[in-house]
Amino acid sequence: NLSYCYGCGRLNEHGLHIKSYWDGNETVCVFTPKSYHIAIPGYVYGGLIASLIDCHSTGTAAAAAYRAAGREMGTEPPLRFVTASLKVDYLRPTPLGVPLEVRASVKETKGRKVIITSTLSANGEVCARGEVVAVQMPEHLIPTNA
Numbered sequence: 001n002l003s004y005c006y007g008c009g010r011l012n013e014h015g016l017h018i019k020s021y022w023d024g025n026e027t028v029c030v031f032t033p034k035s036y037h038i039a040i041p042g043y044v045y046g047g048l049i050a051s052l053i054d055c056h057s058t059g060t061a062a063a064a065a066y067r068a069a070g071r072e073m074g075t076e077p078p079l080r081f082v083t084a085s086l087k088v089d090y091l092r093p094t095p096l097g098v099p100l101e102v103r104a105s106v107k108e109t110k111g112r113k114v115i116i117t118s119t120l121s122a123n124g125e126v127c128a129r130g131e132v133v134a135v136q137m138p139e140h141l142i143p144t145n146a
Helices: 044-068
Strands: 019-024 024-033 080-090 100-110 113-122 125-136
Touching: 019 100, 024 044, 044 080, 044 113, 044 125
Parallel strands: none
Antiparallel strands: 019 024, 024 100, 080 125, 100 113, 113 125
């Protein structure tokens, strides 16, 4: 019941279906935009860049919470995070048609809040930087049969 997220939800048939993994103390995801993720010919739409940074970062917050609790991902009760704040700095145009790599790390954890910093790169060049303040989803928003 929690897998409908547009960015990472496996149950969202129209979603991006990104997958994030640990790489040491960072998380990484790779996504190759489709031709319709266009802003201007040859370049990625900025909203997609923001979505990738947002979803990868909230996923990173959840993964970090599971790791800190010594739990395997997906164990009950679920630890899910939502976005309280999203900041994206676009540093250079992001080329369309190549894999984009998003790397994220935990900047700060304070109670139910986790601050994540990230970069989005194409062809080895950082095209955008992001910072997400993620907060743990309140229990009353988690479906009882999750």
